Amino acid sequence: MDIEKTLKNLHARHIEAEYYETAAQALEALCAEVQGKRVVFGGSVTLRDMGAFDALRERNDVYWHWVERSDNQRQIECDAQVYMASANALAETGEIVNIDGTGNRVAGAMYGCESVYYVVGVNKLAPDLNAAIERARQVAAPRNAQRLKAQTPCAVDGKCHDCRSSGRICNILSVIMGKPNGVGRCKVLLVGETLGY
Template sequence: MNPFEAARTKAHEALGNTVVKELNKKGYQAVYAPTREAALEEVLKLIPEGAVVGVPGTVTIREIGAMERLAERGCTIHHHWNPNLTPEERMQTLMDEYCSDYFLTSANAVTRDGMIVNIDGNGNRVSAMAWGRNILIFVIGINKVAGSLEEAISRARAATPPNVLRLSGSTPCIQTGHCVDCDSPSRVCRALLILERPTNGRRTHVIMVGESLGY
């Protein structure tokens, strides 16, 4: 590792552990993983073989290779990004994600003092993060850390243009490269969730990763 990479790694570790400390103070079960490979191993420690896992719209979970490894371990994975689903099957899969034993997702942003921020179009992700009888697991890249709640909301909105492009959408943000608080019928910023603490009775894990992941 060259000295530039070493410095970046140490800075990411310091920041990640700062956020982990704050998350644990707020009642989350949080750990730091230096790499995506280490993050995947943390996920596998939490999810047993054969479990039913819901994975909503999240690039991060796919980037760490969780889908493949969970399938190898005999887990049933419900995810509505499956391109082979009919509209009816997609709606059922959204419900299956919600009701899975584990809800495995990421976040659009997290503040240095441990508030987790997400913006959603359909509301399926944020509703499942806000309430559920299952175990909630966040995997969050170091690029998602923001200094304040205002910055976190701005950072969450910054994820919109690439997501719209991924969905072949046509909102104004794909022309400007940033959120313009549009009134487009295809707007995907419709529901904002700020988790100040884990919701009552919910076992919630957070794995902070020392790499940039997702949008």
């Protein structure tokens, strides 16, 4: 696990990146930086467990479909100024990997926002892109399927079977290879703790 290498490679891809020892420190930095914005959260156990929603809503207009559903969800998500996300894996070579079933989580991070933030625990680090994709598919996706009680084989045994289930949660694999031109800023807050899966 090479923190410095990861930060350097993210910077080279025009993605801002900083390291924090703890999730509390990362959250404090986020709250100082994000104020007076329309903030949308993508599904993320990391963001849930660190209390990011309650912290950010003190000074922002915040929406998260995990907290309250709106019939207008798609429009609200499209209107976000700031998008909050995590990653299923982060390659030390600088690529950010996510798997999504619906698409809102990866779409929100790719286009239209002023700023996109990824909060990523060091447990998500992988040496290179192939290892990051492997981690996303073999570790993160089965764990998420179990959390969601999905009707998929991985929810039973914790292993990916590259299924064709109707309840499959792995319909989209996204790899952020550099700051998308369609977002103003992209920043990774790498945290020296185990966060999410």
